[in-house]
Amino acid sequence: MSRFKAFSVVIHIAGWLLFMAFPLVFLNSRAFYNTSIATFLQKPAYWEFCVTYMVLFYSNAYVFIPRFFLKKKYVIYSIIVVVLLAGVYLLRPFDKLMRSTDGWRMMNGMMMRHRPPFGGERFGNGPFGVPPGDTAAVFDHPPFRSDSAYFKAQSQWRRHRMRPLDSTSLFIFLMIMALSMAIKTVQQWQLTEQRAARAEADKTNAELSFLKAQINPHFLFNTLNNIYTLAAIKDDNTADSIMKLSNIMRYVTDDVAEDFVPLQSEIDCISDYIELQRLRIGKNTKVNFEVKGDIDHKQIAPLVMMTFVENVFKYGVSKHEPSDIDISIDIQGLKISFYCKNRIFGVQKSDYQRTGIGINNTKKRLEHLYPNKHLLSISSMNNEYIVQLTLQA
Numbered sequence: 001m002s003r004f005k006a007f008s009v010v011i012h013i014a015g016w017l018l019f020m021a022f023p024l025v026f027l028n029s030r031a032f033y034n035t036s037i038a039t040f041l042q043k044p045a046y047w048e049f050c051v052t053y054m055v056l057f058y059s060n061a062y063v064f065i066p067r068f069f070l071k072k073k074y075v076i077y078s079i080i081v082v083v084l085l086a087g088v089y090l091l092r093p094f095d096k097l098m099r100s101t102d103g104w105r106m107m108n109g110m111m112m113r114h115r116p117p118f119g120g121e122r123f124g125n126g127p128f129g130v131p132p133g134d135t136a137a138v139f140d141h142p143p144f145r146s147d148s149a150y151f152k153a154q155s156q157w158r159r160h161r162m163r164p165l166d167s168t169s170l171f172i173f174l175m176i177m178a179l180s181m182a183i184k185t186v187q188q189w190q191l192t193e194q195r196a197a198r199a200e201a202d203k204t205n206a207e208l209s210f211l212k213a214q215i216n217p218h219f220l221f222n223t224l225n226n227i228y229t230l231a232a233i234k235d236d237n238t239a240d241s242i243m244k245l246s247n248i249m250r251y252v253t254d255d256v257a258e259d260f261v262p263l264q265s266e267i268d269c270i271s272d273y274i275e276l277q278r279l280r281i282g283k284n285t286k287v288n289f290e291v292k293g294d295i296d297h298k299q300i301a302p303l304v305m306m307t308f309v310e311n312v313f314k315y316g317v318s319k320h321e322p323s324d325i326d327i328s329i330d331i332q333g334l335k336i337s338f339y340c341k342n343r344i345f346g347v348q349k350s351d352y353q354r355t356g357i358g359i360n361n362t363k364k365r366l367e368h369l370y371p372n373k374h375l376l377s378i379s380s381m382n383n384e385y386i387v388q389l390t391l392q393a
Contacts, residue, residue, distance in 0.1 A: 016050075016054065019050070019053070020050050023046065023049065023094075023097055043097070043100050044100075045093075045096050045097040045099075045100040046097055046100075048093060048096070048097075049093040049094060049096070049097045052088070052091065052093045053093070053172060053173075053176050056084060056088075056173065056176050056177065056180075057176050057179070057180045058180075060084075060176075060177055060180040060181070061180035061181075061183060061184045062184075064077060064080050064081075065077075065180070065181060065184045066184070068080065069181075070184075070188060081177065084173070084177075085170070085173060088169055088170060088173045089166070089169070089170065091169075092166040092169055093169050094166060094168040094169040094172065095166040095168070095169060195368050196368075198364075198368055199259075199365065199368035199369055202361060202364045202365045202368060203259070203301075203302075203365060223241075223245055223276050223279070223280075224245075226241070226276075226279035226280055227241045227242055227245070227279075230279075241275075241276065241279065244272035244275055244276055245272075245276060247268065247269070247272050248269055248272050248273060248276070251265060251268075251269045251302075252269075252303070255302060258302070259301065259369070260299040260300060260301055260302075261299065261300065261301075261302045262298070262299060262300075263295050263298035263299060263300045263331070263336065263393070264295050264296075264298075265302075266300050266302060266303075266305065266306075267291055267295065267329060269306065270289075270305065270306065270309055270327070270329075271289065273306070273309060274287060274289050274309070274327070277313045281313070281317050282319065284318065284319065284320070284321065284322045284323065285316075285317050285318070285322070285323050285324075285325060286322075286323070286324050286325070287325045287327070288324065288325065288326045288327065288328075289327045289328070290327070290328045290329070291328070291329045291330075291331075292328070292329070292330045292331065293329075293330055293331025293332055294331055295331060298331060298336065298393050299393060300336060300391065300393065301365065301366075301369045301370070304362060304365060304366060304369075304389075304391075305329075305338050305389065307359060307361075307362045308338070308340050308359075308362075308387045308389070309327065309340065311342075311359075311385070312325050312327065312340050312342045312385075313325070315342070315344055315345060315385070316342025316343055316344070316345070316385070317345070318343075318345045321343075321345070323342065323343045323345075324341075324342075324343070325340075325341070325342045326339070326340060326341045326342070327339070327340045328340075334392055334393045335390060335391070335392060335393070336390070336391045336392075336393055337388070337389070337390050337391075338387070338388070338389040338390075338391075339386075339387070339388050339389075340386070340387050341384060341385070341386045341387075342384070342385055343383060343384055343385075344380065344383050344384065344385050359378070363376065366389075366391075370391055370392065373391065373392040374389070374390065374391050374392070375388075375389070375390040376388070376389050376390075377389075
């Protein structure tokens, strides 16, 4: 990542060096033969030209596009672009830069000497108030008229001549805005692809972690042993227990391949898991599991709640002390709320580290799959472990 950032910095520096060399191209024209590069670089107008477009590029790429365009605030972004365009039109950075050179002033003076001012209709029958074919230097030898009228006409002609449309500045503005938009759009697309790849990798890790932590030989051995006991005493729940174990195995191996699954499938998996755990926890532990709200047509990322359900039965069950386990899922509109609470009994350091890894993986998955659409609160007080998770479906 550091090498990529260094490469990006080098690209930016090279790009701006090329941009800063752009005005120097005009030094090769006849109009600027009297201006050297060293003199050109010392002019404030040159640095004003460069800084203006640098500020436009980075403010658009790192402020206006992320805050407005990417958040679909198109009207506000359009207003900002129009305001910036008007600012460039009034500032006229390229035109001001060209006018600051000696060559431009020399050419400008020659044009003024050989073109009469407007407003001289009364002093001749030519287009500018002089006889046709008269090429006299009107500014050096003004026609016979009052001084005030002459200088007023001269001032009007200068204002008319010196306010043409600075098309070059506007063209550079459009190019800078389009380039910053293209770069930021590509970066956003790459970031989205990276997040999707990380989410897929984290989901795979979560599936493997769940398989290792739950669907492992130890879990299967205990569950099958309990089912065998039920079969030995010819309990009516034997077939149902086998079906629940089969459903869990099918869910964690097949259904979780999708990014999102029906909420009903996730709840069924949790319910089957709880029922199988009831076979081993005995009568000292009371499990309260409740689901409220409309489940239909709701989807959820698979296994985001199973890590917490697993921890409940791993660290909230004691063979010698009574305990209560509370698990609830509440659906209100598009909001899905998960809650679980259990007492904490003796936890080994190695078990605690594995639990931390599982929870960290779940947090990363929530950040990738539910950006700004989830709220996770985990607290451990008074020897009780409480998890509250809220998702926007």
